[in-house]
Amino acid sequence: MVEFYPSKKGGEPISRRYTITELTQMFDVTPRTLRHYEEVGLLQPERRGGQRLYNDRDRVRVQLILRGRRLGFSLAEIAEMLELYDTDPTEVAQLRDVLRRGDHRLREIEQQMEELQALREELLEMRDRLQQALNEKLKGSDPS
Amino acid sequence: MVEFYPSKKGGEPISRRYTITELTQMFDVTPRTLRHYEEVGLLQPERRGGQRLYNDRDRVRVQLILRGRRLGFSLAEIAEMLELYDTDPTEVAQLRDVLRRGDHRLREIEQQMEELQALREELLEMRDRLQQALNEKLKGSDPS
DNA sequence: CCCAACGTTGACGTTTACGTAAGTTTACAG
DNA sequence: CTGTAAACTTACGTAAACGTCAACGTTGGG
Structure with a gap:
């Protein structure tokens, strides 16, 4: 398993358990949200009786x-x-596949970063123009 | 008006018109999408008869x-x-308001960039680990 | 003038990501 | 044991962003 989730290798057993409301308070979401994530297979907390018990892996x-x-x-x-992180690829073919999919996702993310960067610069330019305009308007009229 | 949209100041009148299908082909969207954007007030193309005619500003x-x-x-x-770009603030108060909202948006975008950066680095680390694992598996067994 | 291609307006349908309400169980504090 | 708070299931509702007909208007080339 990747060191992505908290583990006990080389430390104390950090293994806490969380009730659903504890998690909702941590992340400011509703119970419905966490149950929904479970419905779609993103979480699989243990159960004590009917109750859900989340561990650190779930929290992360x-x-x-x-x-x-x-x-x-x-x-x-x-x-x-998340599957990319989780799957512990046993076969070489599967390993290659995960790598390929990961690289694809990476390219998309880098594309997204470029677009975000562009948007940021446009907003910065706009801010400068507006600031300029504001200074013009204030020139002389209100030297406070 | 900001130099954000194509204008004719200092050049030939770039003012082209586009039919709805031309735009859909440019951006690989459906007519429904463009009409939807109009429904919610994001576009206001002229009309020739009933027909929509988009200009360069619309295209941008x-x-x-x-x-x-x-x-x-x-x-x-x-x-x-888009309002941030568009509004040509006449009053100082309004100018200040637009500036404030723009700065707020900028901070959100920079936050988003940081999170995206973090995600990217995690994916990169994962890729390295997988690559490492792949190399191990191939060691000796398939020196092609 | 005619018709095929293009465009338009409703208006209901769909997907995603939950919200919300009702009724039932479970878990402790007293 | 018993109430009360917390949690659960079931199921219908909703907002956003379009998709998808159906039925009708427009327009330009032959």
Whole structure:
């Protein structure tokens, strides 16, 4: 397994458990959201009785999911990316496949970064123009 | 008006007109999409008879809208940003307001860039690990 | 003038990502 | 044991962003 999720190798057993409301408070989401993520297969918490019990791995996954959402990815895309982390490819062919898909995703992300960069620069230019205009308007009329 | 949209100052009148299908082919979207953008107020093409006629400004706006969508923004957010470009603030107060909203959006975008950067680096690390694993598996067994 | 291609307006359908309400269970504090 | 808070399931509702007909208007070439 990747060192992506908290583990106990070389440390204390960080293995906590979280109730659903604890997680909702951590991430400011509703229980429905977490149950939804489970419905679509993004989470599989244990159960004590009927109750869900999330561990640290689940918590990190929630964090990754929410970041993905903020970045505009669909839950399906996020599932794909989490699979990239998770699948422990046993065959060479499968390994190659995961690598290929990962590289593809990487290119998309770098494309997205470029577009975001462009948007940022346009907004910066606009800000400069507006600032200029503001200074003009204030020139002499209000030297406070 | 900002130099954001094509204008004729200092050049030939670049003012072309586009039919709806021309635009759909340019951007690989359906007519329904462009009409939808019009429904929600993002576009206001002229009409010849009943027919829509888009100009260069419209074309650029479509481009900006689609980029916004790829970056995960909602049409409402995109509308806000286009307003930032468009509004030619006459009053100082309004100017200040546009500046404030633009700066807010800028901070959000920079936040988004950081998260995207983090995601990228995680994917890169994963790729390295997988590449490493692949090399191990191929060591000796297939020196092609 | 005619018709095929293009365009238009409703208006209902679909997908995604949850919201919300109702009714039922489970888990402890007292 | 018993109430009360927390959690659960089921199921219908919703907002956004279009998709998808159906039925009708427009227009330019022959």
